[in-house]
Amino acid sequence: MNKLMGFLELKEMKLPSVPWKQYTGKENFEDRYLWTVRSAVYRGNDLNLPRSIGESSKVSKKFADQLLKEMNNNGIVIYYPYFIANKSGTLEVRSDKVIIEAVKDDLWNLVTYSEREVTIITDIDGNKSIIGNANFISNEELDSLSKHIPEIRKLFRNDLLQGKAALLEWSFAQSCNASKEPIGEKYLVFYEARTV
Numbered sequence: 001m002n003k004l005m006g007f008l009e010l011k012e013m014k015l016p017s018v019p020w021k022q023y024t025g026k027e028n029f030e031d032r033y034l035w036t037v038r039s040a041v042y043r044g045n046d047l048n049l050p051r052s053i054g055e056s057s058k059v060s061k062k063f064a065d066q067l068l069k070e071m072n073n074n075g076i077v078i079y080y081p082y083f084i085a086n087k088s089g090t091l092e093v094r095s096d097k098v099i100i101e102a103v104k105d106d107l108w109n110l111v112t113y114s115e116r117e118v119t120i121i122t123d124i125d126g127n128k129s130i131i132g133n134a135n136f137i138s139n140e141e142l143d144s145l146s147k148h149i150p151e152i153r154k155l156f157r158n159d160l161l162q163g164k165a166a167l168l169e170w171s172f173a174q175s176c177n178a179s180k181e182p183i184g185e186k187y188l189v190f191y192e193a194r195t196v
Contacts, residue, residue, distance in 0.1 A: 013155060015148050015168075018191045023064045023077040029057035032178055034082035037064045041075035054082040056178065083189065084182050085171035087117075087137070091145055092196075093152045094165040098122045100145060102137050107169055141172060144188050159195045168193045 018036075021027070029035050037052040037060050050070070052063040060079065068077045089102035089110060100120045103110040110116055118132035120142070137145075156166035169192040174182040 013190075013193070014151055015190045016188050018080045018083075018189055020078045020080040023068060023079050025065060025068055027079070029060050029064075029079070031057045033057070034176065034178055034180060035060035035079055036082045037067065037077065037079045039067055039071060039075055039077050041071075043074075054180065082176065083171070083173040084176045084180070085173050086186060087141070088169070088171040091149075091152075091168045091170055091190075092165050093149055093156065093160070093168075095160045095163070096124050098146075098149055100137070100142070104136075107171065141188075144172075145170065148190075156195065164195045166193065167196045 020038075023037070034054045035052070035057060036054065039049045039051070041049065050067055052060055052067075055063065064077055064079060071077060085106045087102055087104060088107035089100060090107075092099040092101075098121070100118075100122075101110060101116055102118050102120075103115050104117055116132060117136040118130060118134065120137070121129040121131075152166050152168065153160065156164075159166065168190050170188060170190045172186055173189050174186050175184045176182050
């Protein structure tokens with residue numbers, strides 16, 4: 001499953017996910033928000049694709065228009081309101097275990113800079129192994145992530161039977177205004193799903 005399939009799957013899943021929409025060039029970006037613009041290709045390498053994160057409506061619209069032109073019918077451009085990530089990580093669901101990795105703030109700290117606060121590995125019998133700061137993720141946050149594992153196992157059943165894993169990216173986040181000031185309650189959001 002590539003990034004595009006992951007975006008589409010997330011939209012159909014019963015998981016809290018970003019309210020992304022496909023950008024066609026006709027959409028407007030509201031000034032009261034900052035925006036995230038990403039791309040997904042139909043085929044080929046879909047890692048490290050161009051993206052714009054947390055930019056004004058004007059900058060985001062310009063970036064989206066340019067990206068749409070560059071994609072040239074080889075994929076789609078998506079957009080959604082930017083959010084502030086307080087904690088982020090990956091949730092890897094395998095047939096025999098679940099691995100949660102977490103980092104402070106944005107996921108880029110984990111995937112780009114290899115920073116990590118904690119890794120929690122839970123085997124099929126419920127035995128837990130914790131590497132790093134065991135207090136970084138609260139029990140409530142861990143429960144919030146874990147309650148979605150049965151749904152993920154169900155959705156990725158065939159992949160798991162083939163020895164593959166489902167890898168989801170998540171954040172405990174807050175919405176924000178155009179000045180990057182947090183607004184509203186914190187919430188869990190998934191924003192990418194793929195098989196590995």
